[in-house]
Amino acid sequence: MRFKNVFSIIGPSMVGPSSSHTAGAVRIGRVARQLLGCRPKEAKMTLYGSFAETYWGHGTDLALTAGLLNYDTDDERIPQADVLAEEAGMTLEWVQGKGNGPHPNSVKINLSNEGRKAEIVAASIGGGTIAVYSMNGFDVQITGEFPTIAVTHSDKQGVLANMTALLSQEGFNIGYMDVDRKGRSGDAMTVFELDSAPGESTIERIHHLPHIKEVTMIDLTKRS
Template identity: 55%
Template sequence: MRFKDVFSIIGPSMVGPSSSHTAGAVRIGRAARRIFGAFPEEVEIVFYGSFADTYRGHGTDLAVVGGLMDFATDDIRIRNSITLAEEAGMKLTFKTAQNAAFHPNTVLLKLKDENGREDIIVGASIGGGNVEILGVNGFDVKFTMNYPVLMVFHQDTHGMVAHITKILHDGGVNIGYMDVDRKGRGREAVTVVETDEAVPRLLMEHIRNLEHVHRVVFADLSAEEGAE
């Protein structure tokens, strides 16, 4: 990626020794929490590559959990995030694994609620506090969380992407980036859209009411982080 300013290199205001291992990890945790849309009762955290080797020493475990608690990157509560999460009722499991195809600073988060609803998010911290979400629930998609993100889970049917983009266009929402993946022809699919502004609830409801749409998720860290 191309860094746009000096803050992209030195990283954001943060708690911890490393923008990649702490600030980026917080942002991945926050992204997962927003995608899940609720406080997760159980979280399995799997560190890969450099994260797996150094997560204890660099506080990456504290950072990810801080993000799951929706703490900002400079929130001093990150230092006690695991204790705070467990006191709030979050059951945490930490694991390590290796996958040569992954970025060295990658973490997989499996979030569950009390009813067994589950989301699996894979994210990588790519430097300067910047992150890439690389997968959601088995779909191979990529987005940064630098902009508002709309995710539409749907059946792979003719014209679905056109319907989604038309609703956004008619509602005055500009699309900056789009990614689509499916689990096979005519099977489950997801459309990911990064927008220049928040997507109004009414537009999301129009999309949710489209035939063959199963779920609509809106996640936005950009406005809050801009104010930090």
């Protein structure tokens, strides 16, 4: 039940028609965009369950696109997101996935921009709340409710200790941490949900630790 929050009761400030199909979808799109680190040029959305069956009628396509443009859930531009994405030079592909996703409102998003790539699997689980189940092929979960650092690194002794020690030294409280690795001594990803957002200097310090490959900030609490 880790993904339940107050949004499940009252819902977020949003452009309608549906908190699950619109607000949650916007938030999923924003996570994917921020994981990529820039506006995507190509985006492929593979939809599952209710998302696949009703995304045109419920505006899920517009909401996901708005998230890729880094709009907030209450942004008045959401109904025109497809036009604005085209004007921005984005190419969008929509695919109805086969089989079941991890939740009835699920989507896999693949993004690219000049050599940069990102992939997430996520779901809108009610009231604007989302669950991210994997990022860039790693089975790590985040909620998007808190500022989150996603770190790709080598699976080496001391890497986790170095990162947690640095965050502690800089005064950040880790509310949640998740780790996945491809294999012993292979690539790994660690995500940290923090009570407050770190600045660029903290991100840079993490990036310069031994065996760190990439550090990405995901912060849906920051207005776009």
